[in-house]
Amino acid sequence: MELEAHLLGTSSARPANGREVSGSIVIVGKYQIAIDAGEGFQTRLKKQAQVLKNAKWETRISHTRLDAIALTHGHLDHCWGVLPMLLSMGLDCKKNPLSVLAPLHHDAYIALVKDGMDAKMPDSVPTVDLINQMRFWWAHLFNKISPEDMFPIFWYTVSWIDGEEKWLQLDPQNGTVSQLSTPPKPIGPHSLTPHQTTHSVPSCGWRITSADHLGKFNAKRSAELGLSHNQISKLANGEDITYVATSATTSSATTGVISVANEILLASDFRGPSTSGVSILITGDTGADAPELLALAKAAPLNLLIHESTYSDSYQTNAINYLHSTSRDAAKVATKIAAENLVLTHYSSRFVKTEIPLTEAREDHPRVHAGEDGDIFQIERDGSLKIFRISDGSPSQIFEPF
Numbered sequence: 001m002e003l004e005a006h007l008l009g010t011s012s013a014r015p016a017n018g019r020e021v022s023g024s025i026v027i028v029g030k031y032q033i034a035i036d037a038g039e040g041f042q043t044r045l046k047k048q049a050q051v052l053k054n055a056k057w058e059t060r061i062s063h064t065r066l067d068a069i070a071l072t073h074g075h076l077d078h079c080w081g082v083l084p085m086l087l088s089m090g091l092d093c094k095k096n097p098l099s100v101l102a103p104l105h106h107d108a109y110i111a112l113v114k115d116g117m118d119a120k121m122p123d124s125v126p127t128v129d130l131i132n133q134m135r136f137w138w139a140h141l142f143n144k145i146s147p148e149d150m151f152p153i154f155w156y157t158v159s160w161i162d163g164e165e166k167w168l169q170l171d172p173q174n175g176t177v178s179q180l181s182t183p184p185k186p187i188g189p190h191s192l193t194p195h196q197t198t199h200s201v202p203s204c205g206w207r208i209t210s211a212d213h214l215g216k217f218n219a220k221r222s223a224e225l226g227l228s229h230n231q232i233s234k235l236a237n238g239e240d241i242t243y244v245a246t247s248a249t250t251s252s253a254t255t256g257v258i259s260v261a262n263e264i265l266l267a268s269d270f271r272g273p274s275t276s277g278v279s280i281l282i283t284g285d286t287g288a289d290a291p292e293l294l295a296l297a298k299a300a301p302l303n304l305l306i307h308e309s310t311y312s313d314s315y316q317t318n319a320i321n322y323l324h325s326t327s328r329d330a331a332k333v334a335t336k337i338a339a340e341n342l343v344l345t346h347y348s349s350r351f352v353k354t355e356i357p358l359t360e361a362r363e364d365h366p367r368v369h370a371g372e373d374g375d376i377f378q379i380e381r382d383g384s385l386k387i388f389r390i391s392d393g394s395p396s397q398i399f400e401p402f
Contacts, residue, residue: 001058001059001378001379001380002028002210002277002278002379002380002381003026003027003028003208003210003278003279003280003303003378003379004026004027004028004059004376004377004378004379005024005025005026005027005280005282005304005306005376005377006024006025006026006027006048006061006374006375006376007024007306007343007345007371007372007373007374007375007376007377008020008023008024008025008041008044008045008048008373008374009021009022009023009024009036009038009041009044009345009373010345010346010347010371010372010373011077011346011347011349012077012285012308012310012324012346012347012348012349013077013348013349014077014349015039015040016349017347017349017351017352018373019347019372019373020038020039020040020044020373021038021039021040021077021078022036022038022072022077022078022284022345022346023035023036023037023038023041023044023045023078023081024036024282024306025045025048025061026208026280026282027059027061028187028190028208028210029187029188029189029190029210029211030188031067031068031186031187031188031190032061032062032065032066032067032068033066033067033068033069033070033186033187033192033206033208034066034068034069034070035070035072035206035282035284036070036071036072036078036079036282036284037069037071037078037079037080037081037082037085038076038077038078038079038080038081039076039077039080039081040081041081041082041085042063042081042084042085042088044373045061045062045063045085046063048061048374049061049062051374051390051393051394051395052395054393054394055394055395057395063085063088063089063092063094064089064092064093064094064095064096065096066089066098067096067097067098067099067186067187068098068099068100068101068186068187068192069082069085069098069099069100069101070101070102070192070194070206071100071101071102071103071130072103072197072203072204072205072206072282072283072284072285073103073130073199073201073202073203073204073284073285074102074126074128074129074130074132074133074201074202075128075201075285076128078284078285079130079133082100082133082137083136083137083140083141086098086137086141086153087140087141087144087145089151090141090144090145090149090150090151091145094151095151096151097151097152097153097154098151098152098153098154099153099154099155099156099184099186100134100153100154100155100156101156101157101158101184101186101192101194101206102130102133102134102155102156102157102158103130103157103158103159103194103196103202103203103204104129104130104131104157104158104159104168104202105124105125105126105129105131105159105201105202106159106160106161106166106202107121107122107124107125108121108125108129108131108157108159109157109159109161109166109168110161111125112131112157112168112170112177113168113177113179116175116176116177117170117171117172117175117176117177118175126200126201126202128201129201129202130157130202131157134155134170134172138172142172142173147173154169154184154186155169155170155171155172156168156169156170156180156184156186157170158183158194158204159202160196165183165194166179167179167180167182167183167184168180169184187208188211189211190208190209190210190211190277191207191208191209191211191277192206192207192208193206193207193209194206194207195207195281195290195292195293195295195296196290196291196292197283197284197285197286197287197290197292197293198286198287198289198290198291198323199284199285199286199287199323199324200322200323203284203285203286204284204292205281205282205283205284205286205290205293206281206282206284207279207280207281207296207302208279208280208281209277209278209279209300210277210278210279211277212274212275212276212277213274213275213277213381214271214274215271215272215273215274215275216271216272217235217236217270217271218269218270218271218272219232221270222235222270225243225265227243231243231265234267235265235267235270236267236270237267238267239267240264240265240266240267241264241265241267242262242263242264242265243262243263243264243265244261244262244263245261245262245263275381276300276301278303278379278380278381278383279300279301279302279303279304280302280303280304280305280306280377280379281296281302281304281305281306281339282306283305283306283307283308284308285308285310285323285324285346286307286308286323286324286325287319287320287323287324287325287329288319288320288325288326288329288332288333290333293333293337294333294336294337296337297336297337297338299337301338301340301383302337302338302339302340303339303340303341303379303383303385304339304340304341304342304343304377304379304385305330305333305334305337305339305341305342305343306342306343306345306371307325307330307333307334307342307343307344307345308324308325308330308345308346309325309326309327309329309330309344309345309346309347309357309361310322310324310325310326310346310347310348311324311325311326311327311348312326312327312350312351312356312357312360313326313328313360315348315350324346326357326360327344327356327357327358327360327361327368328360328361328363328364330342330344330361331360331361331362331363331364331365331368332364332365334364334365334368335364335365339365340367340383340385341367341369341385341402342361342365342367342368342369343368343369343370343371343375343377344357344358344361344368344369344370344371345371354370354372357370358370366402367402368402369387369398369401369402372389374389374390375387375388375389375390376388376389376395387401
């Protein structure tokens with residue numbers, strides 16, 4: 001398994017019809033990322049963790065193992081669970097660092113750069129913008145947990161100004177704001193990238209892509225050349241080496257004459273073709289025409305798109321007015337960006353069952369799955385997808401999900 005995602009909430013706005021609000025866990029390599037954390041998220045995470053433990057699942061999830069929380073926007077059904085989970089992390093002696101990443105209104109970015117951490121936010125910045133949410137969290141977090149007991153938290157924000165992605169690192173304990181020349185890298189060799197979406201407040205989707213894999217090393221050739229362990233190690237790690245080639249020759253006058261020549265061995269000549277990592281994108285809330293999402297058509301292949309589908313065709317006007325998507329909108333986006341698989345989520349409470357959105361989406365994309373709380377998605381290195389659903393307290397693979 002190359003990448004694994006746990007869909008822990010599929011309802012929009014509020015819990016309804018047995019569904020909880022937004023929040024997912026994505027595992028790539030040794031890293032765990034939460035994408036959104038609505039009301040009651042840590043309870044859902046612990047429930048899923050117990051299911052995995054009981055099933056002797058290969059991977060384990062935990063709030064204390066999280067390396068990053070990436071938020072799509074500041075509406076409470078997507079972020080109300082962050083503060084209590086942070087407090088639990090402190091109480092449960094989390095040690096490894098946590099990165100929190102969030103989109104901010106562009107005017108919030110400008111104010112922070114100009115006036116620092118205590119900057120007064122202009123009226124154009126929504127009340128629920130994540131800068132205001134984070135200030136609320138900081139006030140409560142540092143009142144409950146002393147700096148000496150606090151695990152390291154790195155706070156990053158992204159804004160889009162004139163179409164350009166701008167990053168800040170905020171340090172609430174030292175009161176500093178730092179502009180970043182490059183995006184943060186909270187999950188090691190893998191990438192966690194935001195893509196601006198269209199909603200009533202600043203918002204984005206998050207794409208997680210596993211690191212590329214090096215091609216197979218040509219051990220046979222290295223053996224034929226008689227390379228030392230140190231030389232092989234350098235070539236395997238991408239370092240070119242100087243190779244001393246020797247040969248014995250004979251003539252009528254002299255025997256055993258040794259000819260010596262230096263040759264540069266290129267590390268690239270000892271590797272087969274590399275393979276690209278696999279990727280998943282989770283949108284959060286968005287209207288149908290989000291330019292940054294549609295621009296992904298020019299990017300590397302997307303193995304799995306988890307896209308909000310708040311409405312059905314009969315409520316298209318609502319989707320337009322409130323900057324949400326219908327299931328058909330989600331399918332059209334998936335088709336335009338060549339997403340191999342589409343999972344619907346974020347259903348309106350109108351949907352007791354998901355047959356209507358699923359049927360409408362499948363008219364525009366061949367591989368659509370209606371997500372349910374607890375669903376697990378595994379993407380293998382070759383891009384193939386397995387889907388598991390919690391049944392009788394245990395994950396069971398769905399062999400014909402489309």
